[in-house]
Each structure stands twice: as structure tokens, then as C-alpha cells.
Amino acid sequence: MTAPVSGHGGDLALAALRGYGITELFTLSGGHVFPFYDAAHRTGVRLVDVRHEQTAVFAAEAVAKLRQRPGLAVLTAGPGVTNGVSAITSAYFNGSPVVVLAGRAPQWRWGSGSLQEIDHVPIVASITRHAATVTATDQVPAQVQAAVATALTPHRGPVFLDFPLDVIFSPAEVEIAEPIPPAVVEPDLEEVAKAAALIGRAERPVIIAGSDVYTGGAVAALREAAESLRIPVYANGMGRGCLPPGHELAFSRSRRAAIKGADVVVVIGTPLDFRLNFGDFGEAQVVHVVDAPSQLARHVKPAASPAGDLRAILEALAEYTGLRADHAEWVADLRTAEDAARGLERDHLQADTDPIKPARVYGELRRILDPDAVIIGDGGDFVSYAGKYLEPGAPGCWLDPGPYGCLGTGLGYAMGARVTYPDRQICLLLGDGAAGFSLMDAESLVRQHLPVVIVVGNNGIWGLEKHPMKALYGYDVAADLQPGLRYDTVVRALGGAGEMVSKPADLGPALKRAFDSGVPYLVNVLTDPADAYPRSSNLA
Ligand SMILES: Cc1ncc(C[n+]2csc(CCOP(=O)(O)OP(=O)(O)O)c2C)c(N)n1
Numbered sequence: 001m002t003a004p005v006s007g008h009g010g011d012l013a014l015a016a017l018r019g020y021g022i023t024e025l026f027t028l029s030g031g032h033v034f035p036f037y038d039a040a041h042r043t044g045v046r047l048v049d050v051r052h053e054q055t056a057v058f059a060a061e062a063v064a065k066l067r068q069r070p071g072l073a074v075l076t077a078g079p080g081v082t083n084g085v086s087a088i089t090s091a092y093f094n095g096s097p098v099v100v101l102a103g104r105a106p107q108w109r110w111g112s113g114s115l116q117e118i119d120h121v122p123i124v125a126s127i128t129r130h131a132a133t134v135t136a137t138d139q140v141p142a143q144v145q146a147a148v149a150t151a152l153t154p155h156r157g158p159v160f161l162d163f164p165l166d167v168i169f170s171p172a173e174v175e176i177a178e179p180i181p182p183a184v185v186e187p188d189l190e191e192v193a194k195a196a197a198l199i200g201r202a203e204r205p206v207i208i209a210g211s212d213v214y215t216g217g218a219v220a221a222l223r224e225a226a227e228s229l230r231i232p233v234y235a236n237g238m239g240r241g242c243l244p245p246g247h248e249l250a251f252s253r254s255r256r257a258a259i260k261g262a263d264v265v266v267v268i269g270t271p272l273d274f275r276l277n278f279g280d281f282g283e284a285q286v287v288h289v290v291d292a293p294s295q296l297a298r299h300v301k302p303a304a305s306p307a308g309d310l311r312a313i314l315e316a317l318a319e320y321t322g323l324r325a326d327h328a329e330w331v332a333d334l335r336t337a338e339d340a341a342r343g344l345e346r347d348h349l350q351a352d353t354d355p356i357k358p359a360r361v362y363g364e365l366r367r368i369l370d371p372d373a374v375i376i377g378d379g380g381d382f383v384s385y386a387g388k389y390l391e392p393g394a395p396g397c398w399l400d401p402g403p404y405g406c407l408g409t410g411l412g413y414a415m416g417a418r419v420t421y422p423d424r425q426i427c428l429l430l431g432d433g434a435a436g437f438s439l440m441d442a443e444s445l446v447r448q449h450l451p452v453v454i455v456v457g458n459n460g461i462w463g464l465e466k467h468p469m470k471a472l473y474g475y476d477v478a479a480d481l482q483p484g485l486r487y488d489t490v491v492r493a494l495g496g497a498g499e500m501v502s503k504p505a506d507l508g509p510a511l512k513r514a515f516d517s518g519v520p521y522l523v524n525v526l527t528d529p530a531d532a533y534p535r536s537s538n539l540a
């Protein structure tokens with residue numbers, strides 16, 4: 001069914017997006033994109049504006065990740081687009097369906113030197129699934145719908161369209177088709193059967209579940225597969241929380257022991273990248289389950305690698321009725337290792353030191369965070385500790401920057417999370433270095449009544465760089481920040497609230513005040529600069 005719509009290019013673009021559930025757009029003002037604002041203003045699409053374009057795209061990405069639908073950012077021509085590039089790249093690495101609509105200098109006098117005249121398409125072509133210029137007003141709806149369908153088709157990712165000034169400001173009347181549904185990627189059933197047989201026969205199997213399990217709507221199927229095959233589950237990214245903490249097959253602290261002892265490692269919905277030792281799990285055979293053929297690993301050859309709709313593949317695994325090994329002893333051994341590791345942590349989480357150890361911050365947060373709190377990490381060592389010590393209580397409650405590792409996601413992700421969930425706790429964990437990339441957007445949160453609790457681990461250094469450089473060279477440079485800097489005062493000056501904490505005993509009450517405040521509130525925790533997160537590798 002189609003319906004005629006008339007209006008300027010902005011009207012037509014938003015009308016085309018209507019069927020995809022998009023209710024908000026993130027932006028920073030620029031004349032080239034006024035028609036999008038005009039359309040949003042008249043149709044009730046919520047407009048949230050920011051102080052740096054990267055925040056707009058990160059916020060749209062958070063919505064996309066959390067809601068499992070497209071997130072929308074509108075960027076003005078030229079610098080508006082180039083300021084968004086790191087965030088678009090992050091969305092590309094994360095497979096997040098972010099739709100970026102941008103302004104563009106007028107095409108009728110292209111080449112004459114209009115303000116901000118640059119061809120964005122080649123700049124973003126390698127970091128999007130589709131990038132193009134819309135050259136006629138009556139083509140706006142069709143091109144927007146095709147782009148969104150591409151963004152949503154696994155493996156998902158950002159798409160980019162720019163609209164010359166004369167195209168977007170001009171009127172047209174167009175029939176707008178029903179939204180194009182994303183294509184379903186059918187898995188090869190033989191490969192699924194091969195994977196199932198390998199997993200069924202395994203004596204010591206392990207599952208590692210990643211973000212695509214959540215974004216692909218396969219959380220329940222993962223749980224069914226794990227329960228039916230009795231396989232312990234570890235998680236990274238948004239895979240965290242897919243099995244709730246406390247589930248008999250949910251593990252986190254014993255991953256090293258699990259990989260060392262496993263005979264089959266099943267990696268689902270996440271690449272075999274540096275976070276997973278590039279898919280090298282020693283003696284274990286690898287089954288890599290991905291949501292699209294484009295995600296098949298090329299640097300290693302897994303024993304089986306089904307590619308396609310994750311829910312369908314996991315449901316097939318859950319229904320496997322072939323030969324099976326018993327894993328009871330394996331699961332019990334890992335539980336023993338898990339409990340032992342947790343026992344060792346207890347002292348760290350309660351550490352009563354001066355200066356405060358980062359682990360203590362997490363000991364306090366574990367007490368105060370609700371099971372459905374959205375936890376966002378942006379920083380180095382401080383956030384690595386969060387990954388270790390905080391356990392999302394439900395799926396879709398954990399936002400990290402993903403494998404692109406871009407600092408500066410924090411304020412945008414927090415904004416997107418608050419817009420998505422008006423009533424949940426939103427907790428942003430920021431390194432003091434990371435804070436510098438986006439803290440000005442605390443003003444955007446204040447002005448638009450978007451309360452967020454920001455906890456800064458303030459060690460006065462770029463910790464994740466300073467410690468390794470010192471280890472490598474015996475000295476370090478370009479790794480110091482001002483110790484004790486009052487990031488809390490910055491947020492107060494921007495209209496929010498905050499306080500500094502330097503003693504462990506003051507942490508709990510400060511966090512409580514922050515969550516009770518109902519405004520953007522920064523708890524500036526002075527942490528021990530000598531504390532380095534124990535990690536085995538950094539760069540390669
Ligand atoms: C945009 C960007 N620039 C630089 C880096 C390199 N980098 C990774 S971690 C890190 C240090 C982070 O310091 P901070 O946020 O203070 O956290 P800490 O390690 O001190 O806890 C840096 C500079 C990066 N990942 N992203």
C-alpha cells in the first residue's frame with residue numbers, strides 16, 4: 001500500500017522513516033538541515049541537540065543498540081559530518097543500524113565554492129554499509145527506505161545519505177511505500193548440522209556470546225541452546241546479561257580456565273578478534289556462529305561456521321537430538337573455579353585504602369545499581385574494572401565502545417540510554433581522560449532534562465597508556481593529566497550537580513545522592529594512579 005505525501009525533502013525523509021519506529025533524532029544545528037528540523041517539529045519527532053556531532057551519532061547508536069531498531073542522527077554539511085566520523089566508524093565496527101542524514105552544499109552551483117562544500121560520500125564510504133547523495137527531491141523516500149533496510153539487514157551497520165540544499169528545501173509530492181523489511185539471512189543447514197554435531201559430541205564445550213546475540217533478537221534462543229546442551233556461557237559486549245547472573249550456566253570469572261580446558265569453543269555473534277585471542281583457543285576446536293557471511297573469519301578456519309539468522313541457528317542447536325556427551329563434571333569444575341575467583345575479589349571490592357582503589361568504586365556500585373540499570377563505560381583501566389566487577393542484571397544493559405575502542409562515546413551513549421529509558425538508572429563510568437572528549441555535553445543533558453549519574457575514575461593520568469609506556473620504555477610522556485581536577489565543578493557550572501570523593505567511606509552516600517538527585521550528577525572519585533589494571537596485551 002502506498003500513500004501520497006507532499007512537502008519538502010525533510011518532510012519526505014521523515015515520512016519515509018515513520019514505519020521504522022524512529023521517535024527521536026539527535027543533531028547539532030546547521031542551516032543545511034533545517035528542513036529535517038521543520039519536519040520533526042511538525043510531526044512530533046523528538047529533537048535532542050548536542051554540543052558536538054560525535055555525541056549525536058553516539059546517542060543515535062545507543063538507541064539503535066538498546067532498542068534494536070534504527071537510531072537517527074542528522075548532521076549539518078561539512079564539519080558536521082566530519083565531526084561525526086569516529087562515531088560512525090564505531091557504529092560500523094559494532095554493526096549498529098545508525099541512519100545518518102546530512103546536509104550538503106547545493107548541487108546547482110557545485111564547484112563554485114559554496115560554504116562547507118565537500119563531497120562527504122567518499123569520506124564515509126568505507127565506514128558505512130551504504131553512502132550516497134540524494135539528487136532529486138522525489139527520490140528522497142525511496143532512497144531513505146532502501147538505506148534503512150540496508151542498515152537493518154545483518155550484518156547491520158550505519159548508512160549515510162546527504163541531501164544537497166536545493167534538494168532538501170524543494171517541495172515534491174511522492175507516493176511513499178510501506179517500509180521495506182530487512183532481508184533475513186538464511187543459514188546453510190548443513191553447516192548448522194555440522195556445528196551441532198561438533199558441539200553435541202564435545203566433552204568440555206564453552207559458549208562465548210557477543211553483542212549480535214542481543215541485537216539479533218536471539219537472547220531467548222541462546223538460553224534455550226545453552227540449557228538444552230548444558231553448556232557454560234561467557235559473554236562480551238551486549239552479550240553480557242543474556243544469561244542472568246545467578247543462572248547455573250552463566251559464568252564470567254573463570255574464562256581463562258574454561259578456554260584452557262575446553263575441547264570446543266563456540267563463539268556466537270562476535271568476531272574472532274583481539275578480544276578473543278584472534279580465535280586461537282589452543283587445542284580446542286572452534287565453532288564460529290555469525291549473523292551474515294560477511295562476518296566469517298578470514299584469518300583462521302573454524303571447524304564449523306554457520307552464517308545467518310542467529311535466532312534460527314540457535315533454535316536449531318537447541319533442538320539437536322544427536323549424540324551427546326555429559327558435561328556435568330565440566331560445569332561443576334568451572335563453578336568451583338568461578339567461586340574461587342569471586343572469593344579472591346571480595347577484598348578488592350571492599351578495599352579501604354587511601355587513595356581509593358578503582359575496584360572499591362565497583363564494590364559500592366554493585367550495591368546500589370538496579371538489575372535493569374544501563375551501565376556505560378568510556379575510559380581505560382577504570383572501565384576495564386567495570387567489565388570485570390559489574391554484572392548487568394539483564395540483556396541490553398551494558399554499553400561499551402566495542403572493538404573500535406573509541407574514547408568519547410560516554411555522554412552520547414548516556415544520552416541515548418536516557419532517551420530510551422526515562423525511568424531506569426543510567427550510570428556512565430568515565431575515565432578522567434575520556435571525560436575530556438565529551439563532558440561539555442553534560443550541558444545538553446541538563447538543558448534537556450536528561451538525568452544521568454556520571455562516575456569519574458579520576459587517577460589524573462591516561463592510565464591505560466601511562467602504565468604500559470612506563471613498562472616498555474622505563475619512562476612515559478604525554479600520559480599525565482591534572483591530578484584532582486574538579487570535573488564535578490565543571491558539571492555544576494554547566495547547570496548539573498556533583499561532588500568529589502576522596503575517601504572510600506564517602507563513596508556509598510555520594511552515589512546515593514547522585515541517583516536520588518534527578519539531574520545530571522558527576523561523582524568525581526579520586527582514585528589511585530599507581531593502580532594498573534592487570535592485562536596481558538595491549539595493542540596488537
Ligand atoms: C579517541 C581515542 N584516543 C586515544 C585512545 C587511546 N587510549 C586508549 S585508553 C586511553 C587512556 C584512557 O584514560 P582514562 O580515560 O583516564 O582512563 P584510565 O585508563 O586512566 O582509567 C587512551 C588515551 C583511544 N582509545 N581513543
Ligand SMILES: [Mg+2]
Pocket residue numbers: 431432433457458459460461462463
Ligand atoms: Mg585516567
